[in-house]
Amino acid sequence: MRKGKNKGDSRKWFRIVHRWLGLTSGCIVFIVAITGSIFAFHDEIADLIYSYRKVPPREQSFVSPSILLRAAVQDHEDAIFDMVVYQSEDRPANVYGTLKGVPHEIYYNPYTGQELFIRNLDTDFFLIIEKIHRFLYLPEAVGKQVVGIATIVFLFMLISGIFLWFPRNKKHLRDYFRIRWNARWRRINFDWHRITGIYVCLLALIVALTGLSFSYEWMHEAFYSAGNLGQREANDFFSPVVSKAKPEDIALDIAWKRTLEMLPESGMSFIFRQGETLPLLTGAYPFPLEFHHQSNFYFDQRTGALLHTQLYDSKSNGLQLQEMNYGLHTGQYFGLPGKIVAFFISLFIAGLPVSGFLIWWGRKNR
Helix, strand or coil: CHHHHHHHHHHHHHHHHHHHHHHHHHHHHHHHHHHHHHHCCHHHHHHHHCHHHCCCCCCCCCCCHHHHHHHHHHCCCCEEEEEEEECCCCCCEEEEEEECCEEEEEEECCCCCCEEEEEECCCCHHHHHHHHHHHCCCCHHHHHHHHHHHHHHHHHHHHHHHHHHCCCCHHHCHHHHCCCCCCCHHHHHHHHHHHHHHHHHHHHHHHHHHHHCCCCHHHHHHHHHHHCCCCCCHHHCCCCCCCCCCCCHHHHHHHHHHHHHHCCCCCEEEEEECCCCCCEEEEEECCCCCCCCCEEEEECCCCCCEEEEECHHHCCHHHHHHHCHHHHHHCHHHHHHHHHHHHHHHHHHHHHHHHHHHHHHHHHCC
């Protein structure tokens, strides 16, 4: 008798905590989830509506990065640009930096160096959606904490929801996995809330856990530790001793060409001028617009001499897990099917606080 009472008491308290945490965090969870669903296909949508994202392919080499960086600085007032990204043969080269202190991206024809478009990264629609998703468009330090706490609450909501709504009697198991469409709206909403939570629980956990790493460095490090079983691999960390010297344009071109020679089948590559006291960083990916399976190389910023190599296959499991985090969170890691799943999971997550609120409101206003 006492044992049954304890179980009933625990369910009662779980239900109270589940309800009030849901009511207090539901609005944030809804905003984060709905913006995540909007952002899921941002590349595909942008390709449809923006002509500057494609160029006619040619049988010739791309313009070197030093030419593009020099053009960006010379052609624009108060310009500081330090990164070039090359994609596939039918896409432009992208140069990143600031114009008058505001972050911008300039699109160039990679074969001719012709400027195609300038994108203000502070006013771009999809990047605004991303900022709302990551930190509610608040000051980033504050917003990341708000979203992070709401995500942790959401994780508890998922776990407590399974505990609360999973049937104790196996005879009723079948009924718990279907919606009674012929019932009153309160019953339909209740079934929808419960069944949605059960079906999306595992994938929602993955989305929430990977999302936490964007708010908290300790979560990012947790992925590394989990992948390496608590060990730190020396090859994952490179701390060069580089003398302070003015970066040379020739070094940019040497470093980029060496990167392409080592990984000629790459679908996307970049070169980043990190600063006077840091080496040039280059990277290559198998496919354009997909940010996983990354290989990295470090070069002397004055001579272009190769200092350190990090091929993807040589990276530890922990570092690979960290780098695939974005792809797992967005579904990008699994291609278009993964994005479709991420889109619907985000919609279902957005629906949970709505249906949960309606359950509370319906009981309060019978």
